[in-house]
Amino acid sequence: MITSELRERIEKLANRYPRRESALMPALTFAQQSNGNNLSEELLHEVADIIGVTRAKAYGVATFYTMYNKKPVGKYHIQIDTNIPATLMGARDILKHVENTLGIKPGETSKDGLFTLNEVECLGSCGTCPVIQVNDTYYENMTIEKVDKLIASLKKGVMPARETDYNYASVCNVLLKNRGVANSTSIEVYKKNGGYKALAKARGMAPADIINEVKISAIRGRGGAGFPTGVKWGFLAKNTGKPVYLVCNADEGEPGTFKDRQIMEYDPHLLVEGMAISALALGCKLAFIYIRGEFSWIADILDKAIEEAKADKLLGDIDIIVHRGAGSYVCGEETALIESIEGKRGQPRIKPPFPAVEGLYGCPTIVNNVETLASVPYIIEHGAAEFKKFGTENNFGFRIFGISGCVNKPGTYEYPMGIDFDDLMKAAGGVKGKLKSAIVGGLSVPILTAEELKGLKMDFDSCIKHGTMIGSGGIMVINDEFSIPELCLRAIEFYAHESCGKCTPCKQGSKTLKQALKRIVSKKGTRHDLDTALRIVNTVPGLTLCPVGEAYSIPVKTMLDKFRPDFEALINN
């Protein structure tokens, strides 16, 4: 039953959006939170009625996103991710230990109704895996001892405080500048350290000059594809008579990626300032931050920062809405993300039209990554020429590299583009054990062997020359204690789970591939399974509506190609 307070909260939110349906997802989340983390049918109907959508539509949305608990869960919903970085960092032992301690398997609830356990996908916290999410709270860097303490505390009805012991370093001192500064999320501290000077400067510039400065900086988007930001902004449809929207992509869903979180959690005003400048340049009055639903405390930090900036009259007539996702990797794809803000299932649209012409609510829309937008204040305050002093030709600027897996100090490291892979390994405390391979741009890029990693420089063009991509800058380091076929299976399990189901080659291809690899890894496979796997990864690219078809074919194909003997050994056995 929705209380009058909650109804008011939903109404307030619905009124901020250009269309009420956009508030459907956050409203479902608030309703679920108000009901012990359970989204009953009755609640779902009530939310649909308040928002003014059909109950069938609300049901369609609630069944698409994994974070809505349609089946009842216990008082403490324990979720443990076992994606590749987590597996490399001991999460499977943690999961087993929790299973044994609680006497339940993933998907089950304890008889006393206290605990529900689930094995889940990457939580955007790979540098601090193993991670246990209890309801909305992350417990990171988990060990067996910490698990025992956590469960003992939960049994007493106490949620322990979060520990935030992360490794980080910055040689550029821009994106992680305020990391480690006390109270870094407050506007006073941000301003004391030089914050909002760039916005003041931008207010004295013509919008075309802001766009031009970003164009000259030649910054390439940090979300994955590396498209030049100034060029993208130049594609924005002009004089349409429609509003223009700016959307910040904070979905951080690519396994191995946990960099945007560092900016939002510790320096939210840097993103708010970057968005305000970008909105001025683009003529946008309403901007959005689409943040993955699991980062609920970070969404609160952003909400507070936006309120502070408004109270300080820094945003003028620009408003920024923090829109919370609800568990879907595909919603990181820009058109799926737009569908999701519109309050729909997060399924990609056919392109063209591209968002810059017809995006959110059918209006011209620019979608940029958190790190891209957080780089804008530096470019405007210091000028494109200063920005270009970092990095290499055609790959200018700084970047946050998220390093996880088999290294001694997994964490986030801000370096100029073009830094040597080996130097990054040194920054991360060195490789643990003998380096076997690495995936250097988030899970969806080709794997490189230890030999291929020699001489690699971490920028867009050098990575391409080395046969891979820098993508989201999430580097997963693998040592020789791990089986590539097992990691390959874990990769395809992820994509099969996340496929939105809109096109058959992706939906069916990923499922069939998963089955073939499962048989191979469990030593029940035949040569036919290997042939099937190869046929799928060679056929699917180019046949799917969005890049997810390639996103799974490429890493799996390169694992099959480069580590073929490891797969064949399992078949011959």
Ligand SMILES: Cc1cc2nc3c(=O)[nH]c(=O)nc-3n(C[C@H](O)[C@H](O)[C@H](O)COP(=O)(O)O)c2cc1C
């Ligand atoms: C399946 C999929 C997931 C994606 N996930 C993200 C994400 O979590 N964050 C992000 O910024 N971009 C993600 N992208 C890329 C976005 O579609 C888009 O290109 C990006 O946000 C543009 O920002 P940029 O130009 O600043 O890089 C994803 C793309 C695909 C195909």
Ligand code: SF4
């Ligand atoms: S490729 Fe996969 S994720 Fe993308 S639209 Fe098709 S089914 Fe959905």
Ligand code: FES
């Ligand atoms: S958060 Fe554990 S794998 Fe990414």
